[in-house]
Amino acid sequence: MGLAAISETASLLLLGIGLVFWFWGTWPLLETSSYARKLHALSVADTLGSALMLLGLLLRIPRQWPLLTLGLLALMLWNTIFGYVLATCSQPRRRPTGLSRNPQEEPR
Amino acid sequence: MRRLLPLLLSTSFRLLLWCLLTADLSRLNLLIGVAVALALPRARSRPLPLRELLRALWLSLVAVPRAYGEALRLMVASDLEERMVREPVTDRTIPLLMFLDVFRITLTPFTIALGLEPDGQHYRVHALLPRRQTLRPPAEETP
Amino acid sequence: MTVLLWGMVLALVIPIAVACRQQDVWHRLAAFSSIASKVALIILVVSVVRSDWMLGLVGVIVLSAGNAGMLLLANLLREER
Numbered sequence: 001m002g003l004a005a006i007s008e009t010a011s012l013l014l015l016g017i018g019l020v021f022w023f024w025g026t027w028p029l030l031e032t033s034s035y036a037r038k039l040h041a042l043s044v045a046d047t048l049g050s051a052l053m054l055l056g057l058l059l060r061i062p063r064q065w066p067l068l069t070l071g072l073l074a075l076m077l078w079n080t081i082f083g084y085v086l087a088t089c090s091q092p093r094r095r096p097t098g099l100s101r102n103p104q105e106e107p108r
Numbered sequence: 109m110r111r112l113l114p115l116l117l118s119t120s121f122r123l124l125l126w127c128l129l130t131a132d133l134s135r136l137n138l139l140i141g142v143a144v145a146l147a148l149p150r151a152r153s154r155p156l157p158l159r160e161l162l163r164a165l166w167l168s169l170v171a172v173p174r175a176y177g178e179a180l181r182l183m184v185a186s187d188l189e190e191r192m193v194r195e196p197v198t199d200r201t202i203p204l205l206m207f208l209d210v211f212r213i214t215l216t217p218f219t220i221a222l223g224l225e226p227d228g229q230h231y232r233v234h235a236l237l238p239r240r241q242t243l244r245p246p247a248e249e250t251p
Numbered sequence: 252m253t254v255l256l257w258g259m260v261l262a263l264v265i266p267i268a269v270a271c272r273q274q275d276v277w278h279r280l281a282a283f284s285s286i287a288s289k290v291a292l293i294i295l296v297v298s299v300v301r302s303d304w305m306l307g308l309v310g311v312i313v314l315s316a317g318n319a320g321m322l323l324l325a326n327l328l329r330e331e332r
Contacts, residue, residue: 046285061304076172088222
């Protein structure tokens with residue numbers, strides 16, 4: 001009985017933390033901050049928060065672990081790569097000529 | 109061995125996905141999985157250096173707990189600054205290694221890869237850091 | 252569990268509102284990707300609440316198909332500009 005109760009509590013805890021991540025990471029979308037900052041926050045919310053929630057569900061239904069593991073793997077890969085693609089594609093196209101040394105590379 | 113490694117890697121990855129998807133380890137199902145994994149078209153790939161690959165895999169595994177640590181620090185930090193930093197590329201000629209690099213950089217909430225510098229040897233990385241804190245030295249150098 | 256589900260739906264409303272309000276296409280794409288993964292997770296949680304694993308299967312498939320289409324769309328949009 002003890003083990004079941006512990007896993008129940010842990011799963012609720014994980015789901016709750018994931019939800020907190022979701023809210024924290026999605027809220028900046030409503031504000032007017034820079035685009036990249038929103039993407040940073042979204043990576044917290046959608047990748048890390050959702051992964052926590054999947055772990056919580058995994059504790060709840062351990063019988064279905066293969067599919068849930070597949071979901072976890074796919075979630076991590078897709079969301080991360082999509083964040084990268086969004087960040088890259090929203091940049092203005094850079095010609096690989098070498099004369100576009102932008103000044104903002106130096107730490108301020 | 110080095111020539112065989114890409115084939116082995118892609119096949120085993122597909123087999124893993126198949127087994128996870130069907131959740132069935134009987135012999136017939138494994139056989140079907142191997143057949144499907146071999147029948148799907150493969151990208152042409154050059155020989156993979158095993159040690160580099162293992163190190164990249166290990167680094168991207170380690171990046172997961174580090175990402176959680178950084179997420180927590182990002183949540184408590186109030187004063188953030190954005191800047192561009194550069195990070196060296198592991199090996200430009202091998203797509204898998206570059207993929208793992210980009211995955212590792214973008215997974216952690218402090219940094220997002222934005223593509224290559226014009227010189228082709230560094231990534232442009234957009235970093236979001238708590239103020240008055242220097243970025244850790246990058247975990248690897250170009251050989 | 253029900254409270255959690257309501258919280259998730261509430262979190263889902265935020266990107267939907269952003270996607271309806273924003274004009275900039277990149278912000279909308281980011282909001283849509285957020286919607287996609289949130290909906291998949293909600294499907295999974297609903298499947299656990301109702302203990303109906305068929306729904307969960309759908310959620311897993313949605314997750315693993317991911318937003319491949321949006322990835323293509325982002326690349327196309329970059330070519331456009």
